[in-house]
Amino acid sequence: MKNKSLSFWLFLGPVLISLCVVVLVPLIYGFIFSFTDWTGLKGSNFIGLENYVDLFKDKEFLQSIWFTTKFAVVAIILLNVIGLGLALLVTRKLKSSNFLRTIFFMPNLIGGLILGFIWQFIFINVFDGVGKLLHMEWLSGWLSTTETGFWGLIILTVWQWAGYIMIIYIAYLEGVPQELIEAAEMDGANSFQRFRNVTFPLIRPAFTVCLFLTLSHSFKMYDQNLSLTAGGPFNSTQMVAMEIYKTAFNENLMAFAQSKAVIFFIIVAGIGLTQVYFNKKKEVDL
Amino acid sequence: MKNKRIFSKSLMALSLAGVLLAGCSSDGGSDEDKITVDVFQFKVEFKEQFEDLVAKYEKEHPDVNINVKTVGGGNDYGAAVKAAFAAGDEPDIFNVGGPSEVEQYRDYLTDLSDTAAAKAALPGTLDSVTDGEEILGLPFNQEGYGFIYNKKVFEKAGIDPSTLTTYDAFESAVKTLDSKKSELGIDAVFALAAKETWVIGNHLANAFIAPDFNHSVLEAYNSPTIEISKSNELKRMLDLQNEYSVQPVLSLDYSQQVEQLFSLEKVAMIKQGNWIYNTVYSMDPEFAEENIGIIPIPVEGYEGKLPVGVPMYWTVNKNAGDEVVAAAKDFLDWMYTSETGKEAVMNDFKFIPAYEGYDPAQIADPLSQEIYKYASEGNTIGWVFLGSPVGWQEESLAVNMQKYLSGEIDWDTAMDNAKSDWEKARK
Numbered sequence: 198m199k200n201k202s203l204s205f206w207l208f209l210g211p212v213l214i215s216l217c218v219v220v221l222v223p224l225i226y227g228f229i230f231s232f233t234d235w236t237g238l239k240g241s242n243f244i245g246l247e248n249y250v251d252l253f254k255d256k257e258f259l260q261s262i263w264f265t266t267k268f269a270v271v272a273i274i275l276l277n278v279i280g281l282g283l284a285l286l287v288t289r290k291l292k293s294s295n296f297l298r299t300i301f302f303m304p305n306l307i308g309g310l311i312l313g314f315i316w317q318f319i320f321i322n323v324f325d326g327v328g329k330l331l332h333m334e335w336l337s338g339w340l341s342t343t344e345t346g347f348w349g350l351i352i353l354t355v356w357q358w359a360g361y362i363m364i365i366y367i368a369y370l371e372g373v374p375q376e377l378i379e380a381a382e383m384d385g386a387n388s389f390q391r392f393r394n395v396t397f398p399l400i401r402p403a404f405t406v407c408l409f410l411t412l413s414h415s416f417k418m419y420d421q422n423l424s425l426t427a428g429g430p431f432n433s434t435q436m437v438a439m440e441i442y443k444t445a446f447n448e449n450l451m452a453f454a455q456s457k458a459v460i461f462f463i464i465v466a467g468i469g470l471t472q473v474y475f476n477k478k479k480e481v482d483l
Numbered sequence: 484m485k486n487k488r489i490f491s492k493s494l495m496a497l498s499l500a501g502v503l504l505a506g507c508s509s510d511g512g513s514d515e516d517k518i519t520v521d522v523f524q525f526k527v528e529f530k531e532q533f534e535d536l537v538a539k540y541e542k543e544h545p546d547v548n549i550n551v552k553t554v555g556g557g558n559d560y561g562a563a564v565k566a567a568f569a570a571g572d573e574p575d576i577f578n579v580g581g582p583s584e585v586e587q588y589r590d591y592l593t594d595l596s597d598t599a600a601a602k603a604a605l606p607g608t609l610d611s612v613t614d615g616e617e618i619l620g621l622p623f624n625q626e627g628y629g630f631i632y633n634k635k636v637f638e639k640a641g642i643d644p645s646t647l648t649t650y651d652a653f654e655s656a657v658k659t660l661d662s663k664k665s666e667l668g669i670d671a672v673f674a675l676a677a678k679e680t681w682v683i684g685n686h687l688a689n690a691f692i693a694p695d696f697n698h699s700v701l702e703a704y705n706s707p708t709i710e711i712s713k714s715n716e717l718k719r720m721l722d723l724q725n726e727y728s729v730q731p732v733l734s735l736d737y738s739q740q741v742e743q744l745f746s747l748e749k750v751a752m753i754k755q756g757n758w759i760y761n762t763v764y765s766m767d768p769e770f771a772e773e774n775i776g777i778i779p780i781p782v783e784g785y786e787g788k789l790p791v792g793v794p795m796y797w798t799v800n801k802n803a804g805d806e807v808v809a810a811a812k813d814f815l816d817w818m819y820t821s822e823t824g825k826e827a828v829m830n831d832f833k834f835i836p837a838y839e840g841y842d843p844a845q846i847a848d849p850l851s852q853e854i855y856k857y858a859s860e861g862n863t864i865g866w867v868f869l870g871s872p873v874g875w876q877e878e879s880l881a882v883n884m885q886k887y888l889s890g891e892i893d894w895d896t897a898m899d900n901a902k903s904d905w906e907k908a909r910k
Contacts, residue, residue: 237565238587257878321734341678341731342889429678430733431885432878446562448874449587 231456236449248456257432258457261440262464268350268436269415275355276411277404280362285392287363288370298367302360309357313424316353320345320425346426346434353421358414362407369403370396405476409469416465437461517548518810520803523567523574524553525560525795526623528761532831539823540814547810575803576811578623578795581869582611582704585619592619593799598812600819603838605858608793611700611869620796621815624834627777627791627854627863628686628756634774636660636667636751644778648786650716654723660751661727667751674750675724676740677732677888683721684881687754689868690780690790691717698865700792709871709905711898716783718894724754725888733889742766754780757835757850764848777853785864789857792866793837872908879904 231248233241252258283301287294304312320339328336339345373396381391419438422428428435428443435443441461445454524533530553537549552574554563561584564577568591579585585592595601596618601609604622612620637644640656640663647653660672676682691713696702703709711717725732729744741759744750746766757777764771779789799811818824819838828834833847835855843859846852857863868876883897892900 236587238568321739338731339734341734427678429885430889431882431891443874443878447878449583 227455228459230452231459233452235452235455237445237451248453249460251453252457252460255457257435258437258440258444260433261435261437262461264347264434265416265436268347268418269412271351272354272415273408273411275351276358276362276415277407279355279359280407281366283359283363284366284370288367298363301363304357305361307357309420310424312353312357313421316349316356317425320349340426341430343430343433346430349425350418350422350434353425354415354418357421358411362411365407365410366400366403369400373399401476401480405473405480408472408476412469412472413465416461416468517546518806519548519550520576520807520811520814521574522549522551522576523564523578524551524576524797525578527553529832532827535831536818536824536827539827540817543817544810544813547814549814573800573802575800575807576815577798577800579612579620579798580795582701583870583873585612585614588798589614589619591798591800591802593801593803593808593812594618595621595799595812595815599816600838603820603840605837605839607863607865608837611704611793612796612798613701620798621819622793622837623795623797624793624828624832625791625837625854625858626756626758626794626835627789627857628754629777629779629789630752631745631755631759631775631777631850632752633745633748633750634776636669636748639663639667640751644776647778648781650719650781650783653781657723657727668748669751670744670749671729672727672751673724673729674735674740674744674753675728675732676735676737676753677725677885678734678736679740680877680881680885682737682740682754683884684876685868686756686790687721687780688717688876688880688884689866690782690785690864691720693790693865693867694782694785696865696867696870698863698867700865700867700870703867703870707906707909709902711902713782714894714898720780721884721888733885746770757848757854760848760850761833772849775850777850779857779864782864788862788864789854790864790866791854791858792869794866872905875901875905875908 230241232243232245234244234247235241287297287301291297307315317340324336324339328334340349377395377399378391381395386394417438418436419442422434422436422439426434428439437457438461441454441457444450444457522537526533530551533553534551537551541547541549554560560578561580564574567574568588573591579588579592594617596616598621600621601618605625608622608625609618609620612618632644634644640660642656642659647656657672660667660669664671692703692709692711695710695712696706729735729750740753741755741762745753745755745759746763748770760771763775777789779787782788797815799808799815801808803811819828819836820840825836825841828836829841829845830847833851835846835851835858843852843855846855880901883892883900886892887894887897
């Protein structure tokens with residue numbers, strides 16, 4: 198970008214300014230506030246690192262980070278495995294493949310809050326009804342324990358997002374040149390070997406994208422968490438975003454919540470960028 | 484924030500100067516001279532009725548223009564008001580909940596002790612907004628809670644609700660109901676909505692904590708520690724409800740409790756307050772009008788007393804300018820003390836009035852009528868939960884009670900955790 202003529206800046210200007218105003222400035226402001234004791238109305242005394250020291254003693258916060266991490270690991274694996282599986286399924290020459298693509302993608306079109314309430318009904322009422330009918334005890338009492346709350350969130354997220362991830366994989370799968378696969382077939386590679394050694398390396402860029410998307414999505418999830426479990430029982434299924442919101446608005450500790458948000462930002466950005474860096478290195482060009 | 488105050492003060496000075504200058508030049512009477520009062524209120528349920536009343540006031544007072552802005556319940560409102568103040572878009576009339584919010588907004592609150600409404604307010608309703616001689620808020624209404632029961636089921640089981648004043652009588656009635664479940668056509672005696680932290684943490688616990696603070700919300704607000712001396716009573720009341728409730732209680736929420744279970748007559752009683760009336764009414768008008776009643780939660784030493792309190796207060800912003808403050812006070816007075824206002828408060832808002840001079844027979848629904856009776860006879864337990872450290876009831880006490888219900892920790896640990904959280908917050 199050597200060409201820094203007037204028109205370059207003119208074209209860039211509007212986007213740059215709005216990006217600064219709505220993203221950069223609030224980020225910097227938030228960072229500054231995290232060193233104060235601001236409650237939203239009064240108090241903006243500079244208190245140094247006190248908030249940061251306190252938050253590492255805050256059991257609720259640490260617990261929510263741990264819960265979110267567990268959730269993210271399971272959700273990322275399941276989302277990518279199922280998303281890729283669905284993509285492989287619908288890129289075969291099936292008659293119903295277009296229909297199936299639509300169906301798999303559909304859950305993504307429903308808003309997170311509504312989905313949460315729908316699944317809440319399914320877990321609590323439908324599961325219970327089916328459980329009683331078939332005498333399967335484990336289907337009753339969903340969402341009333343930490344474990345069922347956790348798996349409830351996983352099921353909801355996977356159901357909602359697998360279709361979206363599938364679309365991305367489809368795009369890359371269809372870009373794999375047919376002649377490479379045929380050549381491998383001629384050489385006597387079986388279908389698993391063809392997938393493992395030909396298709397897989399060629400769709401690596403899709404992994405970079407999908408891993409990043411699923412990662413940031415599962416870490417930042419809020420609305421599904423709110424409507425499905427609301428953190429219950431006893432805040433054990435509370436994810437980081439919700440914990441931060443509660444600190445800010447229920448307990449009225451704006452600056453403390455802000456310092457939690459800064460830590461959260463650093464964690465998510467750190468993991469996200471590392472992941473992209475390593476995946477980029479492994480991508481191959483044709 | 485100091486800069487901001489200077490800024491808003493200079494802005495006020497400028498605008499006052501502007502008003503004075505305008506006063507010199509114009510003859511008055513035109514539309515621009517109208518006093519504008521911005522109201523920012525939280526009760527979504529009565530938004531339309533409130534706006535109708537405002538329109539009536541504007542008709543009677545053509546020189547005043549009132550803008551109403553409503554942002555829905557609880558936390559959302561707190562955040563929205565805070566945002567409005569932070570952005571310099573301060574409302575003239577707004578709402579605060581309890582002493583902790585009074586403290587937060589202390590610099591903005593006008594003394595309302597010279598209003599007629601403040602003089603008419605029922606004893607006790609002004610406690611949490613009184614600071615020395617000053618009265619900083621006017622109560623919205625009163626609310627009360629207890630065990631709301633299904634009259635038909637009680638009758639069939641041969642239980643007279645008026646005798647259930649002690650814990651023992653209450654417990655034996657629960658056992659009778661439980662033993663006749665199939666005859667009575669109910670699934671369980673209770674529906675304990677333990678998923679809702681406010682149900683167990685604010686309301687249930689309050690009945691047993693209030694005596695620790697002499698029922699005074701201010702005493703709770705100033706206390707560095709909490710004793711929970713009735714911890715055992717709280718435990719047995721929670722256990723009783725849990726044992727005879729529809730399970731699992733930890734995922735049972737307010738709407739299941741009130742709509743699916745109580746309104747459809749699948750349980751005999753629930754611990755709730757008069758605010759459920761409209762919901763029950765929308766499910767089954769006949770049931771709501773004829774067949775529900777309320778009895779107090781039995782607390783030793785306070786038999787036959789119902790927890791009644793003021794959930795929210797009106798306040799007037801000091802920085803609004805003398806004229807606007809006067810208009811705001813006049814409007815609030817008019818709403819609670821004029822005949823037109825009184826009628827709207829009872830018939831349209833369906834409030835339990837927190838003021839003298841209302842005819843209890845006119846109160847709209849049976850639950851509210853009963854609660855007003857308890858309140859006017861002084862048979863009440865104070866709502867002290869508004870005086871606890873911000874968020875403590877729900878985030879600490881209720882969460883620990885949930886942990887106890889799930890078997891994660893025992894009762895004493897739960898109470899110790901809650902006590903130490905209180906002390907930490909008050910340090």
